[in-house]
Amino acid sequence: MAKATSRGTSALSHRSAETRCKLLxxxxxxxxxxxxxxxxVREICGRAGVNIAAIxxxxxxxxxxxxxxxRYARERRAEQYPFPDWDAxxxxxxxxxxxxxxxxxxxxxPDVPWQTRLLMREVLRPTEACRELVEDYFRPDxxxxxxxxxxxxxxxxxxxxxxxxxxxxxxxxLLYRIAGEIVRxxxxxxxxxxxxxxxxxxxxxxxxxxxxxxxxxxxQ
Amino acid sequence: MAKATSRGTSALSHRSAETRCKLLxxxxxxxxxxxxxxxxVREICGRAGVNIAAIxxxxxxxxxxxxxxxRYARERRAEQYPFPDWDAxxxxxxxxxxxxxxxxxxxxxPDVPWQTRLLMREVLRPTEACRELVEDYFRPDxxxxxxxxxxxxxxxxxxxxxxxxxxxxxxxxLLYRIAGEIVRxxxxxxxxxxxxxxxxxxxxxxxxxxxxxxxxxxxQ
Amino acid sequence: MAKATSRGTSALSHRSAETRCKLLxxxxxxxxxxxxxxxxVREICGRAGVNIAAIxxxxxxxxxxxxxxxRYARERRAEQYPFPDWDAxxxxxxxxxxxxxxxxxxxxxPDVPWQTRLLMREVLRPTEACRELVEDYFRPDxxxxxxxxxxxxxxxxxxxxxxxxxxxxxxxxLLYRIAGEIVRxxxxxxxxxxxxxxxxxxxxxxxxxxxxxxxxxxxQ
Amino acid sequence: MAKATSRGTSALSHRSAETRCKLLxxxxxxxxxxxxxxxxVREICGRAGVNIAAIxxxxxxxxxxxxxxxRYARERRAEQYPFPDWDAxxxxxxxxxxxxxxxxxxxxxPDVPWQTRLLMREVLRPTEACRELVEDYFRPDxxxxxxxxxxxxxxxxxxxxxxxxxxxxxxxxLLYRIAGEIVRxxxxxxxxxxxxxxxxxxxxxxxxxxxxxxxxxxxQ
DNA sequence: AATGAATGAGCCTTCATTCAT
DNA sequence: GATGAATGAAGGCTCATTCAT
Numbered sequence: 001m002a003k004a005t006s007r008g009t010s011a012l013s014h015r016s017a018e019t020r021c022k023l024l025x026x027x028x029x030x031x032x033x034x035x036x037x038x039x040x041v042r043e044i045c046g047r048a049g050v051n052i053a054a055i056x057x058x059x060x061x062x063x064x065x066x067x068x069x070x071r072y073a074r075e076r077r078a079e080q081y082p083f084p085d086w087d088a089x090x091x092x093x094x095x096x097x098x099x100x101x102x103x104x105x106x107x108x109x110p111d112v113p114w115q116t117r118l119l120m121r122e123v124l125r126p127t128e129a130c131r132e133l134v135e136d137y138f139r140p141d142x143x144x145x146x147x148x149x150x151x152x153x154x155x156x157x158x159x160x161x162x163x164x165x166x167x168x169x170x171x172x173x174l175l176y177r178i179a180g181e182i183v184r185x186x187x188x189x190x191x192x193x194x195x196x197x198x199x200x201x202x203x204x205x206x207x208x209x210x211x212x213x214x215x216x217x218x219x220q
Numbered sequence: 221m222a223k224a225t226s227r228g229t230s231a232l233s234h235r236s237a238e239t240r241c242k243l244l245x246x247x248x249x250x251x252x253x254x255x256x257x258x259x260x261v262r263e264i265c266g267r268a269g270v271n272i273a274a275i276x277x278x279x280x281x282x283x284x285x286x287x288x289x290x291r292y293a294r295e296r297r298a299e300q301y302p303f304p305d306w307d308a309x310x311x312x313x314x315x316x317x318x319x320x321x322x323x324x325x326x327x328x329x330p331d332v333p334w335q336t337r338l339l340m341r342e343v344l345r346p347t348e349a350c351r352e353l354v355e356d357y358f359r360p361d362x363x364x365x366x367x368x369x370x371x372x373x374x375x376x377x378x379x380x381x382x383x384x385x386x387x388x389x390x391x392x393x394l395l396y397r398i399a400g401e402i403v404r405x406x407x408x409x410x411x412x413x414x415x416x417x418x419x420x421x422x423x424x425x426x427x428x429x430x431x432x433x434x435x436x437x438x439x440q
Numbered sequence: 441m442a443k444a445t446s447r448g449t450s451a452l453s454h455r456s457a458e459t460r461c462k463l464l465x466x467x468x469x470x471x472x473x474x475x476x477x478x479x480x481v482r483e484i485c486g487r488a489g490v491n492i493a494a495i496x497x498x499x500x501x502x503x504x505x506x507x508x509x510x511r512y513a514r515e516r517r518a519e520q521y522p523f524p525d526w527d528a529x530x531x532x533x534x535x536x537x538x539x540x541x542x543x544x545x546x547x548x549x550p551d552v553p554w555q556t557r558l559l560m561r562e563v564l565r566p567t568e569a570c571r572e573l574v575e576d577y578f579r580p581d582x583x584x585x586x587x588x589x590x591x592x593x594x595x596x597x598x599x600x601x602x603x604x605x606x607x608x609x610x611x612x613x614l615l616y617r618i619a620g621e622i623v624r625x626x627x628x629x630x631x632x633x634x635x636x637x638x639x640x641x642x643x644x645x646x647x648x649x650x651x652x653x654x655x656x657x658x659x660q
Numbered sequence: 661m662a663k664a665t666s667r668g669t670s671a672l673s674h675r676s677a678e679t680r681c682k683l684l685x686x687x688x689x690x691x692x693x694x695x696x697x698x699x700x701v702r703e704i705c706g707r708a709g710v711n712i713a714a715i716x717x718x719x720x721x722x723x724x725x726x727x728x729x730x731r732y733a734r735e736r737r738a739e740q741y742p743f744p745d746w747d748a749x750x751x752x753x754x755x756x757x758x759x760x761x762x763x764x765x766x767x768x769x770p771d772v773p774w775q776t777r778l779l780m781r782e783v784l785r786p787t788e789a790c791r792e793l794v795e796d797y798f799r800p801d802x803x804x805x806x807x808x809x810x811x812x813x814x815x816x817x818x819x820x821x822x823x824x825x826x827x828x829x830x831x832x833x834l835l836y837r838i839a840g841e842i843v844r845x846x847x848x849x850x851x852x853x854x855x856x857x858x859x860x861x862x863x864x865x866x867x868x869x870x871x872x873x874x875x876x877x878x879x880q
Numbered sequence: 881a882a883t884g885a886a887t888g889a890g891c892c893t894t895c896a897t898t899c900a901t
Numbered sequence: 902g903a904t905g906a907a908t909g910a911a912g913g914c915t916c917a918t919t920c921a922t
Binding site: 015041042053055056061062 | 891901
């Protein structure tokens, strides 16, 4: 266990870093699909082409490999589908549109990379890996949305009100990721294919949310 | 495996039916809490007070017991937290409020009957058992919500528009079931305990959705 | 784990009892030779001719099998080399002689049965199995010896003094079991074979101990 | 394995000797406490601050390190708790007292140096390393005791009789090392703590043995 | 119609050892 | 002369399943 416990970020030999990386890349898609308990270390090591003891050596045990994989997914994930970098002149409505579209695209695009699927899994069934994920990854996006929404609401909504409104936007987005199959069945196959693309969902959610925000009246 | 393959609804002896029922009643709450893979057949049989071979005898294997349990849950669906039976005089806004509150209660209250919790689990990770579940469990509720929402929207919204609006309401509700832990962390423990009860969530979601519906303008 | 936890002494089926017995008989000699940690469950099951899961089923885990084996050894052991059943007319010196001889014979006879070797191992490295072993098995013998020794000591030795004298007798006996190899080397091979038989050791220990007891003066 | 097979006492570089020594010093206390099989090479190397491959390099494998450690312990045998250096005027009874006390202290005191504890362990479960150990470690002490005892016995006891008497003394001492836990249980926790200290055990064993020796009558 | 016992595949982990610098 | 990484063989245990009454 020498390695797993005394690991630092520096001075890793090339071989070591390579094996770690092979393990993370192999474990990622499998964890994303089946979750921590649905996966065997043999499967991971086999796919990574390393010895079964390597997990113990480099990560300590399966759970710590899982946590490392979530972290790795988060790091490798930020680049893809970044939020637009808005000019000061861009209207809040446009920002909302950009935000919603980015979120939906991240979640719904075909061939969603395993990194996203793994992070989504964490949302549904948080494990120990989730705490820092929320802080480092979700919170910045969320705070951004809160600011956009707040600017859209008339009067001076409290931070709490803005947060709740932002959550209402997020909920609308998440629905299609989480319960996509059910929605497809409820609205019929055909309508789904036609009217539930990223573009049209973005439009709908933005119109719905814009209307809600603009018509907002503070609860006293 | 004689029994499991030739199973019909008729001609079951009393004892046999009793054992089946004990198994279903025992398995239900456990599956609802831990899911198919988090449960051992020993645990189920132990709690049911039947022999460990009974699952094989009556259902074939664990997975088929699970499916049977979902079906059983649907059939015996506890009628707790039913939707209010609205008088014609009740306003649409009140109906929306009643609907949202009931949905949230079903999803968030801890003492919801296991049948409901098991069905909720199915929504999040659909299995084979899910298709028929949607039709006779979710669709009626969903259609009801569509009607409520449609009546709230000015002009003559198309069915498709009404459905999308209804999905926006559902998404807001589902968020707290799906990502409750993350919301708690995002808004802070304290605020969550105070402002994310069924009652206040109902208020927020209704105000948000009412505003959105009433301000709706048909997208040409 | 149904069986291991709910095991009672009654109503065990024939098969079950047979398998349990096969396991105990197979495990005994191996545990006696190599101790709890030196043995693998695969070895035990292989020698017993049962499936590897049988240990879990019948005993819970390896350690509980070990404890059961110690208990089994104790039960099967009492018959062999019992203490003589002394007539009231037998002198205390003769009783001491009989006691010491029986103890030595139990420990030193060639082909000591595995039961004895296992119990001896417990003496040297007590495990959890040891507590009840002492109470049920060693204490009765020990108390017997205490009474013999006490009767040999002049005056009215306290119970504590008698216990210590009895331990001095036991220590002399145990030495040849525990450190037999070393004694053999210290006194030379030849002398050992000739003068360290059960008979002559009995004589020596009795003479030494008798002299000590009879010359005892209470330490106020 | 170059080193392990061609190892001699000469021509070792300074660093090499240093690593060897660090390993021996680190392994000693751990082996003394847990024995050969209770210790992992990682633990030893970790505590020694050397690489895990060093054991193989310098000693071949774990077992040979163990043997080397026993040898090392014997060579560097700590001279704590040495026997008193008796003046010619000291009585035999006092010498016996000093001898017994020293032996008991070596075996029972917790802060005995690891070298002594490791050698004690060898006595109880002799390994390959034991033979030479007896010769140069135990025999001198034993012969000393034989002389003391012999002088205490009236008449002219044979060497053999004196050896047996000495063994009777040793057996009494060893008991508390070997079966301390069981004695504790037999005489009760309280009595043990109070009356089985090194001091009182010394008193008892000496009184018992002195009485036995002085009352000795040669067996014809 | 039901039971208790038995099965074997497979799980994660641990370890001493050896490889390649 | 020393190191860190890699190896593979077990290790104990768990599980859903099936056998034999």
